[in-house]
Amino acid sequence: MMIRTMGFLHVALYVLVSLMATVYFGGRMANGDDVSAQLNDDVLGLIVFKSDLSDPSSSLVSWSEDDASPCSWRYVQCDPLTGRVAQVSLDGLGLSGKIGRGLEKLDRLKVLSLSRNNFTGSISPQLSLPSGLQRLNLSRNGLSGPFPTSLVNVSSIRFLDLSENSFSGPLPDGLFGSCSSLHFISFAGNRLEGPIPSSLAKCTFLNSLNLSGNKFSGDPNFASGIWTLQRLRVLDLSNNMLSGPIPVGVSAVHNLKELRLGGNRFAGQLPADVGLCPHLTALDFRYNLLTGALPASLQYLYSLVSLSLANNMLTGDFPNWIGKITSLQYLDFSGNKFTGSIPTSVGNLQSLRYLSLSGNELSGSIPLSLAYCSKLTVIRLRDNSITGSVPGGLFDLGLQEVDLSKNKLVGPIPPGSSKLFQSLHTLDLSRNNLSGVIPAEMDLLSTLRYLNLSWNGLSSRMPPELGYFQNLTVLDFRNNDLYGSIPGDICDSRSLAILQLDGNALTGPIPEEIENCSSLYLLSLSHNNLSGPIPKSVSMLSNLKILKLEFNELSGEIPQELGKLEDLLAVNISHNRLTGRLPAGGIFPSLDQSAIQGNLGICSPILKGPCVMNVPKPLVLDPYAYGNGQQDGHKHRNEGSGHSHMFLSVSAIVAISAAFLIACGVIVVSLLNVSARRRLAFIDTASESKCSSFSRSGNLATGKLILFDLKVSPDISLSNPHSLLNKASKIGEGVFGTVFKVPSGVQGKMVAVKRLVTSNIVQNQEDFDREVRSLGKARHPNLIVLIGYWWTPQLQLIVTEYAPNGSLHSKLHEGLPSSSPLSWATRFKIALGVGKGLAHLHHAFVPPIIHYNIKPSNILLDENDNPKISDFGLARLLTKLDRHVMSNRFQSAPGYVAPELACQSLRVNEKCDVYGFGILILELVTGRRPVEYGEDNVVILSDHVRVLLEQGNALDCVDPSITEYPEDEVLPVLKLALVCTSQVPSSRPSMAEVVQILQVIKTPVPHRMEPY
Template identity: 45%
Template sequence: MLMRVNFVVVLFLFPLLLVQSVDPAFNDDVLGLIVFKAGLSDPQSRLTSWNEEDDLACNWVGVKCDPNTNRVSELILDGFSLSGHIGRSLIRLQFLRVLQLSRNNFSGPINPILSQIPSLKVIDLSENSLSGVIAEELFQQCGSLRAISLAKNNLTGAIPQSLSSCSHLERLNFSSNRLSGQLLSGLWSLSSLRSLDLSDNMLEGQIPTGIESLYDLRALNLRKNNFVGWLPENIGNCMQLKYVDLGGNYFTGGLPLSMRKLGLCRYLDVSANSLTGEFPDWIGEMRSLEFLDLSSNNFSGPIPSSVGNLKSLKEVNLSNNGFVGSLPDSFGDCVNLKVLDVGRNMFSGNLPSWVFKLALESVSVSANKYSGSISFSDPWLQSYQSLELLDLSSNSLSGEIPSTIGNFTRLQFLNISRNSLFGSIPASVGRLNTTSVLDLSHNQLSARIPAEIGKAVSLQELRLESNFLTGSIPTDIGNCSSLTSMVLSQNNLTGPVPVAIASLSNLEVLDLSFNNLSGSLPKELTNLSHLTSFNVSFNHFEGELPVGGFFNTIPPSSVTGNPSLCGSVVRHSCPAVHPKPLVLNPNSSVSNHGPLSPNLRHKRIVLSISSLVAIGAAVFIALGVVTVSILNMHARTSMARAAAAFTFSGGDEFSPSHDTEANYGKLVMFSGEADFVTGAQSLLNKDCELGRGGFGAVYKTELRGGRSIAIKKLNSTSLVKCQEDFEREVKRLGKIKHQNLVALEGYYWTSSLQLLIHEYISGGCLHKHLHDRESGSCLTWQQRFKIILGTAKGLAHLHQMNVIHYNMKSTNVLLDVSGDPKVGDFGLARLLPALDRYILSSKIQSALGYMAPEFACQTVKITEKCDVYGFGILTLEVVTGKRPVEYMEDDVVVLCDMVREALDEGRIEECIDKKLNGNYPMEEAIPVVKLGLICASQVPSNRPDMEEVVRILELIQCPPTESQEELE
């Protein structure tokens, strides 16, 4: 036993001895696994049964042995929460056939020594944190390998050429990594391959020819890469294919004719490419199809009736294309169909009757040109018991909402907004007790909101805006306890706000603007602890605004248009309420000096009380004046002391001022320059002010060398982090350098004053160039595209550095003398403590229209995708020349909605800035608009990341013609 312990100690000290000969009495498998365990972290103690004193490892957790030889044949440790590196010791397991270490936290590169285990057939290292390139050596001895999965790691580089030698390989999965380069043509020589998954990587180029040699291929997934060119022409010769996913790339051309031979194919997805042509009539020959997705391409023409041959079809998505005509009645023969999405096309005519005769679960025909009325009158409608989602929005439907709408007992999502429906909301909506989203907005509905709506107890989102609804808000709405969003704006509603609304404890968004509501706002609204957006502007409310909680942070715009409202938010003090004069019994005596007449006695009492009130008020005012004066003197003294600290000196990165930080503060200039021309007092001079934003005012000054810089004085002193945290964040931001980012050059700190020192950008902000008529500037299309692309590159770099901007808007994009954009004010939210998003939102309310919807939802994580949303809005602003939100005399125009509607109706050219006078390439403008709308998607997961945005913009960009070059 002593010999065994000593030998293990040697192994710990000298791992290379593992490849040398050892005492044959000591089992190689035990040795290899014990040393493997020693290099791991096992937080759940899953490997406690691994005991070095055992002669065999066959009874250990996760270990299986060959019953004939007692040698380890399988090591299966999936989901054990293990971490560490995959070391060399596993080479001891010379009879190992299966190695499964998925769903752990292994890190570092994949050790190529695994190739020296001659019997290894299965390697599964998926869902770990492995990184680095895949070494060529890993596949140089892979003759026995049958399956390998490295999915969901952080692997980079190209697919190794040596993989082509794994002639017996049947399953290959490298998905969800960061692999790059072109697709290895040698993969087509792996004639035994049955499953190939390279999805969600950064592979590029064209698909090499020769895929037809994989005659045994069952599943092919190349989704979400950067492949270009045509789809593989001979893919149909892989006649065993059952699963094909080529979506999310940049493929062009049409569907290859050979696909008609894929009679066994059940799943076909070519979505999110740039494919063209018509829906092929031969699609009906793929009779095994269960899932078909052609969405987000450029397909056109009608849908052929042969689609009715797809009897097995369960889901079909044809959305975001250019299909025309009507859906063929033969679709009704697809009796197994559950999901139908044909939104955002140009289908016309009446709604197909077969849609509601099938037992569909989800139907979306939004953003087409359907007309006529909605009819659910067929007595044997199958969808009454099955339909869960119905989206008929953005069409030209007319007539009334049928009362039979209440028969959909399983409906969870109903959207019939943006049509021309009229009449009343049927009381049968109260029977929609499973519906979470009800959107009837932007129609011509009139009459009252039915009280029965309070029976729809599962409602989470209710949208009835932009109709002609009258009457009061029903008190029964308080029964919808799950409501998180209620938008009733732009109607003709009257009466008060029911107190019952204050019982909707989950409410996050309440918009009652542009109505004729009156009365006072219930004080109980302050109980709505989750409220993030509140708008009652342009009504007839009066009295004091609710005070406390969220209502202390609402912007004045949310209550404007109610002249009788008072409170600090509207800067209109409420009239003081004095106690009524005391009325005493006129027959009682009040003094020893004899009785008074009743009139005189009453007058004396009133005068006495009035005098007391007046005296008290005078004393209160006097105390207030004294207090304010003292505070002002203290503030001026603090500012003077802080200003006096600017006795700057140059120096290294972290050179303080000459005096102590406790009294004067600390100046740090990353570049070493710290000699200011104007001196301390002029740094914060009003005459030097460049502008103000949500986080502070910006001033211009010069260094002795003549170089201008910009100084931001943070106005959130009470919210700024402590000095240590503040400096750590500023230094981190100061290290971020990019040609499209405003450089942070230094900072100044005291407990009462914090300054950020930036490079000065002379061209001014983008907002001024787009919207300031006095500037007289008109950006050309080439300049606008350069701004969009440069801004995207700047944001992409920020996200690579794990910095979220939080406040993306046109005032935070500056233009230098060359017209190149530079994104500023990034990362300022990180200088604040860990605030919730609602305080943060109040700091950047000036970004109205740019803020992603997840700011209004407490349960959704704020990520880089909120910057992508702001970038999308900014892109539309640059192309259209319009502000994100524009307030008209009797309407509010939201830029994103306006552009999306114009795109749906085929009149996108009307949205492009008239100042351009048509001088722009349509082949650039329209894709840029579409990209902006995608970036501004309501769902964060639908937005691309900024690296993808940059790549797409570079693909969109046309080579400049001679005339364009002259314009520049």
């Protein structure tokens, strides 16, 4: 109501001031009075424009309707000759609201810049900007909807920047019909799709065209008109979906300086004439499908500064002519199939700063001449077959990152220079054949953050001054021949997150000072000769997630304090000399046999060996606590003649009570499930009845179909929603409604339409629109894209993208016998993808978007079996989220509902989703449903897996259809699932932590982790 009132007041103000101006000036005054009237129009227009804005920082407080002229206002500039407003620049002021029609009064406006604000929604097609406007910048806002074609049709405009918004849909082919004045166009970072308009060829004065970061598709021969733009200097079509060969004729744009076509699907060979553009400074073809050898004409690009051909399938020898392009600063040929050796001519590149040749088939040695590239800061030669030694001169440069891993390098590590000590932050020499000692100078690398020397033949005492690495995050010395003890100052910097010293000959104890590693989450010291006890100080590492101490000589009892590490997910202490009980808390009660076997005397029911307890004597144990010996039992009964009944032990009472509670819980869940199914059936019947009766009443035409992100055919645009569903086929049914598959009318593409149940759904269109649009902004590769909606009080439809491979539920439980089962790699990919999607919902929005209903039927799969979460946030459309709603909506997914949701006082947060995600992981690994009903028993999946883990038989629960799987991935994933399904919400990790743990399980190297 307040919004409507404010809108009315704005219109009233506009009309009132206009009438006053008309009456006062009368249109019959002298020239001076006409100028005053026009000045008043500028004041009027800006005041009305301001009235449509939200100005949180009061940046426009100087704009007053009482002023005769706006020329003294902040962010406004006037033409000194005419005194009229010529420029309005409101960049970065945090403004929001709408771009209103008050601007139409500024008929002498030349520059309008509103970039880096918070404008959202679509631009009204009725907005008509001043005909003399020359520069328009609306970049870096949240504008959405169809592309505002009216903004391009201003014939005088020279600079047009609408980048970094959310405009969607295709561009009309005739969009640039009157663009003779355009010099600069940027639509980068939107959601535009379809072909690039051919009318671009009419923009003959165009200097810069940037359409990167959209979804433009089609054959690049569209661009035959682009190559006729003789004045073009910058062409950026990167990160789209363009395909086919790159058209010949690039050299026709003789003055081209930047050509960026990376991140598309271009195939075939590079154009032979690409090197005939003598002014090129940047050439980017990375992440395409290009093949063949490099055209010889590239060597003539003497002005080239940046050359990137990464991640294609280019072949042939590494070009010797590369040394001719002496202006190069950035060179990236990584991820191809180049052969041969790195030529010595590379030393001619005196300006080179970045060199990446990783992931090729290069051989030979690193040329000594590379040390002549005095400005080099990054060198990446990873994953080749390079031989020889590391040139000492290379370590005399001011390098910041050196990655020579996975080659065949030999010899010692060169000592560094003072220049290197001040700059180097990443050094990776792993998986080579390096020998000798770790240079003593290495402890002077105070800026180092990542150090990996693993899988070499280094024979050296453990460096004693590791505490000097003040910024070190990762230290990996695995599988060398290092000896000596672990220095106590290893964690003085307190920044270390990963410490891996496995597979060496280290001796002595684990230092008590290990507690200083407060940031540590991976500690791996296995396969050494470490002795002494596990220090209690390890229990101070509150962030620790993985602890590997197997195959050492550690002795004594395991500190009970380790059970307090709630985030610990994987532990291996096998093959030591440890004794005594396992810690009672944390992950230790669920450790399997492989994690604790081969010790001197650990007490565990899953081990058959002796139990050695370090306890004071004498100690009298109650034999009935462990069920040992009948003879002692008779003696006990005889001595207790005063008691004619045998009392149960405390553990037996606890076990019986737990079993009774579980049985009651299963009965309650079953009854709720039956009740939920009956209620859902009733709701669907009532919904269909309402819809059909409403259709007959003829009021459906009052609704409106709002589309966010799809070019649709006339069939989907009709006002009657039944025209949308006539061609539909039902593909699913859930707690929020029925889902249909509908043809969109765009190149045979389909969309999914969910008909919402009307009970408890928001009945106010403005509230419904606001909530749905907020959900539409949730864009992530693992979330279903929300395209639009239909609303009337009696009928609501949600339109989303269609996932062709169906749901995860159907893949796991309803697949045909002839269909191939999901491999472990695919299941892990699904788990990680769902985790990333949920992490995005939880951590990228304030307040976070909570799904409430995570289960396999809400996980859809695209054509490559990539997971996409559906139905996220739909609970926000409910009028209230009370216990009745929870029990009747979400209990239809027995086993997935977090236990706290059954309480009277709901405290719903992200941890409910974490619980459902944990159950989903268990279902992925086992192939079983979360609750299975037998003839005389009920199997609860989480309890079943937990028991198998305690018995050391965890692998027995893996889906038998998975023929091959790595045990070192399956077991940590199962343990992670059980932590996620903890009965106490605070004990569950966040989804960001879950994603991080899954990435560690797959590849335990943090700087290569993918963001969620």
